[in-house]
Amino acid sequence: MTTRVRFAPAPTGFLHVGSARSALFNWLYAKSTGGEMILRIEDTDAALRKPEFIDAIVKPLQTLGITWDEGPYYQSQRQQFHVDAVEQLVESGHAYFCNLTRDEADALAKEAGLPAGYHGWSRDKGIEDGPDCVVRFRTPDEGEVVIHDVIRGEVRFKNVELEDFVIRRSDGSPTFLVANAVDDADMSITHVIRGEDLLNTTPKIMLLWDALDFGDKPTYAHLPLLVNEQRKKLSKRRDDVSLMEFLSKGYLPEAMVNHLALLGWGPPDDKEIRPIGEIIELFKLENVNKGSAFFDVTKLNHINGEYIRALPVEEFIEMAQPFVYGVDAEISWDKDDYKPEVFEMVAADVQQRVDTFSGIPHYIGWLFSDEVSYDVESKGWKKAMVKGKMIPEILDGIAEAFVDVEWTAEAMNAAVAGVGDALEARSQVPARVAITGTNAGIPLWDAAATIDRDVVLRRLAAARALL
C-alpha cells in the first residue's frame, strides 16, 4: 500500500518554523517510503478564509522545496461532506443538539461539583435544532481509546475524561474534528504526522472515526514541539518564527531544511550537514525523538555559513544582489555609490566570512561611502589604537607616505610596512582600523586601492583626531 500523508495547516497568517518542520517531516516520510503527500488547508472557521493566508503557506513551502502530490484542498470547500457526517452522527444517536452557552454549562458543572470539562447536560433532553444550537458528540461513558503512536508508543485516554465536544457550531459549520476525520478517510491518509499539541484531540477524532464507520484508522505519529529558550511552544506573537522572514534575512532554504531536519531527529552516523537526498534515505519516523527541541538560531547560523561557503562564488554573488542593493537588508551606502565590480572582486573573501547574506554589507560598507564611523569604545579600536605603540606617529607616517604613493595594493602595502619598520611598531592593524573602521575584515589593500586617495587620506586624519 502506498503511504499517504498530509500537511494540514490552519491558515492563521505566515508559516512558522514549527509548521514548516511538520511539513518537512511529512515530506521526508513520504519521500523515504515512496509515498504521496497531500496539502490540505484546514479553514473550517470562517475567520480563516483569506486568500493571502493561503499564499503565506504555499510560497514558503515551495521555496523550501517541500512539494506535494495533491492539493491544496480546502476544508471549507468540502463542508457539505462534513455537514452530512454530522447529520449521520445525530441520526445514529452518536451526537445531539445542545443549546447551552459555555457559561451556562460551566455554571451547571460547578453546581453539580463536576469538573468544568463536562458538557453532557443536554444529553437525552430531546432538544430540537435551533438558531443557538450546537451539535455535541456523545462520548462513551466507559472504555478507553488507545493510540498506537509511532513515536510515543501506546497512549491511552479514558472515555469518561473526554467531554462531549462540539462537532457543529451554532452557525451550522462543522468543526475541525469532524472535518479532520472525514477528510483523512476520504483522502485515504495512511499516516497522520503532526505536532504533539494535537495529541489530545486524537482520541476524539478516533471516536468520530468509529462512529462514522470509516474502518481502518491511519497510523499516528506526534512530533515533539519546537520551543523557545524558555521551553515554551514557539508562538507567533512572542517569538521570531516566520519562515519567510528567515529566508529574506539571508538564510538559504537548503540550510533551513537541513537545520529543521535535525530538530527531533538525527542521522545515525553523526554527519549533520548533508544533502537532502541523504536525509531522505536515512530518515526513519520511528527514530524521531519524544522530547521538545529548542530552535537555536546560533546553530542555524553555523549551518547556513557552511552552505554559503559551499556555494560557487558566481552563485554567491548572484544571490547577494538583494542584499547589496538594499532590497532585503540595510545598507550603509548610497545606491549610486555602489560598485558591482568591486564587490565581485572581494566576493570570495566576503563569502568566507559571513553566515547569512544580510551580513554582507557589514564587510563592504567602507568601500562605497566616503565616511566610516569609529567606535572608540569597541574592543577592536582599543586593542589597535589604544594599546598599540606609536599610533599617532604611525598614522602620520602613513598619511605622509600616501600623499604621493603609487595607488596600488603593492605600493600601499609596502609604504605602510615601511612606516612600521621605521618606527619598530605594528602598522597594518592601525591602518586597517583607520581605513575600514574596524580591526576585522577582508584582505585590505586590493580593496582599499579601489577607493579614492582623498577619501583614504581623510579617514587617516579622522582616526588620528580621535586618538
Next chain:
RNA sequence: GCCCCCAUCGUCCAGCGGCCUAGGACGCCUGCCUUUCACGCAGGUAACACGGGUUCGAAUCCCGUUGGGGGUGCCA
C-alpha cells in the same frame, strides 16, 4: 484543578541491556595557521534529574518522586 506527553553536555543529536572511564555537532576556552578577522587544523570545557526495583550487568526495562511542557474553545 483534571487529562496527556516528556526528561543524556548550556543547546541539537547518537546511544535502543554488556562495545559507555557516554560519542558527534553548535557555543565557549586554548594553541597552530594568518600582516586583521574569518576559514581550516589540533586540543579543552561540559550531561545520563533523583530514589527504588528487575538483571550477573542499566543511560538503556519497570515503578515512584521531582522538574518541564502540551491540552482543557461554538481555534486548529
